[in-house]
Amino acid sequence: MKGWYKALEDIVWLTQLGLNMLLPLVLCLGGCWWAVTNWGWPEWLFLPAVLLGLAAGAQNFWVFCKERLDRTKKEKNDRVGFNSHQ
Numbered sequence: 001m002k003g004w005y006k007a008l009e010d011i012v013w014l015t016q017l018g019l020n021m022l023l024p025l026v027l028c029l030g031g032c033w034w035a036v037t038n039w040g041w042p043e044w045l046f047l048p049a050v051l052l053g054l055a056a057g058a059q060n061f062w063v064f065c066k067e068r069l070d071r072t073k074k075e076k077n078d079r080v081g082f083n084s085h086q
Contacts, residue, residue, distance in 0.1 A: 013068065016064070017061070017064055020057070020060040020061065020064055021057040021058075021060060021061050022057065023057075024052075024053045024056035024057045024060065025050070025053030025054060025056075025057055026053070027053070028049040028050070028052050028053035028056070029046070029049055029050065029053060031049070032045055032046050032049035033046075
């Protein structure tokens with residue numbers, strides 16, 4: 001049963017990571033599209049919106065991975081191996 005729980009937990013982590021990386025890009029492009037259509041802004045602003053969305057997604061990826069690595073270090077148990085008795 002513990003293996004199923006770990007597999008489901010990993011699926012949740014991957015889903016959250018995907019959303020953390022994709023959502024900033026979608027929001028930046030949506031905001032740029034809205035500004036271009038409603039306010040008549042130039043269409044070249046899509047390029048900075050894409051770059052800003054990718055940068056925000058990369059920053060979210062970095063923070064997510066750093067927190068995940070810190071959590072796995074804390075969860076690591078200090079078992080004594082067969083050849084490493086104290």
